[in-house]
Amino acid sequence: MVGQEAGRHSGQRGDWYRSSGVRAGNRRMFQRDMEEGRVFFPPDLVPHLAHEAVRELPAARTRELTVRHLYQFLLSATQLETRIVNRGAEWIAGNRVGFEVPRPSRLDAYRIYCDEGYHSLYSLDLADQIAAATGIPIPDWDYGGFVARVKETGRAALPGEPVLAHLLQVIVFETLITAVLNExxxxxxxxxxxxxxxxxxxxxxxxxxxxFAGFFHTLWAHLEPSLRTRVACAVPSLIRACLVWDTAPVRSSLLLAGLDAPTADAVLRDVYGGSAETRRIREVSQATLRMCESAGALDVPGAREAFALHGIE
Known part of the structure; x- marks a missing residue:
């Protein structure tokens, strides 16, 4: 029975060599002369563009904000994938997760490791192409604070369980990101x-x-009963850590666009907190919530209350 759930949900393994981006994809090229009149990122997915102080900026500054938001979108995911996901994928592939992982699932984990490296490559490649074509440089942003926040959330939620906390971070991120990318x-x-x-x-x-949804089922089945409540109650805080905006690059971008520091701070307070943030977290986390429910994680005492506390229902 060990690992059967992960195997059942991991897709068509033989098809990876024909369908994965790293095996079969083409390099995507930005053709500036063909893209006149199009935007670099959907404006409705750049929350600060709707703020009154930002709407007063010249069109050129608004365009720069949108391009820099694209850079943040591309490179923040790259940081999480290479610094968090690939570390967990390598543990699974190396059979170092505390229980026996079947070889087919270990091979799948190595395939994911290859995929994530390629995603990082083509994300930076596209950002570089757009920077060269538009003359809007990629800011020297440090995503270490975002990564550290995610890691610290895991440590705080599951003290004394570093491997388990990291695996849960990976599972949560990988079951959230598809919803974000599909927008x-x-x-x-x-x-x-x-x-x-x-x-x-x-x-x-x-x-x-x-x-990873299948792997969560397998992981859950191998947890000691004493750990299950801790794990179920940790997941919503990990979801929030992954989805709360990293506002340091946003603030930097607003300053580069010409807003002064007090105005930029006011934009962040108005746009990136409160009900709008909670609503986004609830919407994006629905697939992860269903995964937990199907595994039985919401049936342990206090789990549903923990999810509700973070606005995930």
């Missing part, structure tokens, strides 16, 4: 290369989602 490819107003890269990424992540 972009169908928008015809977005430049083609951005839609294509995001679609390529979402296609691979759909397969990763199935693997």
């Amino acid at each position: 972009v490819p169908t928008n015809p107003a977005v430049v083609t290369a951005v839609r294509d890269v995001t679609r390529d990424h979402a296609r691979d992540e759909g397969r990763h989602h199935r693997f």
